[in-house]
Each structure stands twice: as C-alpha cells, then as structure tokens.
Amino acid sequence: MKFLIVFVALFAVALAAPADEDILRYESIVEPESFAFKWETSGGATAEAEGVVKNPGSDHEALAVKGSYSYEGPDGVTYTVTYIADENGFQPQGEHLPVV
Numbered sequence: 001m002k003f004l005i006v007f008v009a010l011f012a013v014a015l016a017a018p019a020d021e022d023i024l025r026y027e028s029i030v031e032p033e034s035f036a037f038k039w040e041t042s043g044g045a046t047a048e049a050e051g052v053v054k055n056p057g058s059d060h061e062a063l064a065v066k067g068s069y070s071y072e073g074p075d076g077v078t079y080t081v082t083y084i085a086d087e088n089g090f091q092p093q094g095e096h097l098p099v100v
Contacts, residue, residue, distance in 0.1 A: 021045070044078070045071040054086070062087040 021041040028037040049067025070080040
C-alpha cells in the first residue's frame with residue numbers, strides 16, 4: 001500500500017512536466033516508509049518533495065508530504081507553491097493563491 005501511494009505520487013509529478021521540455025535534473029529516493037524527489041526542466045519548472053509514513057502499521061497510518069513546485073506562467077511571472085499534504089488534506093500556499 002505504501003509503495004503504491006509513493007509510486008502514484010511520483011508518477012503524477014513526472015506527468016506534470018511539459019512534454020516539450022527536457023528534464024535537466026531528477027533525483028529520487030524511495031524507501032519503505034519515506035521518499036524524496038527533486039526535478040528541474042529546461043523551461044525553468046522545478047519541484048521537490050519529501051514524504052514519510054506517520055504511525056506505520058497502525059490504524060492511523062498516514063502519508064505526510066512537504067514540498068514545493070514553481071513554473072513560469074503564460075504572463076511571464078514565476079509562480080511558486082509550497083504545500084503540506086497529510087491526513088488533513090492538501091494545504092497549498094503561494095503569493096498568487098487566496099488565503100482561506
């Protein structure tokens with residue numbers, strides 16, 4: 001189950017890179033109860049994240065991820081999002097995002 005969650009997360013990140021850009025840097029570490037990755041494209045998009053399984057083997061097991069990504073929008077502005085994703089959901093923050 002843990003491997004599946006990590007695999008799906010890494011697969012989604014790989015698909016997020018635009019098809020017409022080259023991957024300049026890609027690093028990943030996948031372990032049984034944690035993972036980390038970083039990538040950068042020729043177009044300047046970047047992403048990085050670290051995840052860990054909280055309360056492994058218990059009924060309250062959950063994946064907790066901290067990360068960020070940035071990209072240049074069609075308006076030429078670089079947008080950066082930092083986030084936490086855990087049992088409380090996806091919690092993004094960025095200057096361009098509304099504060100709730």
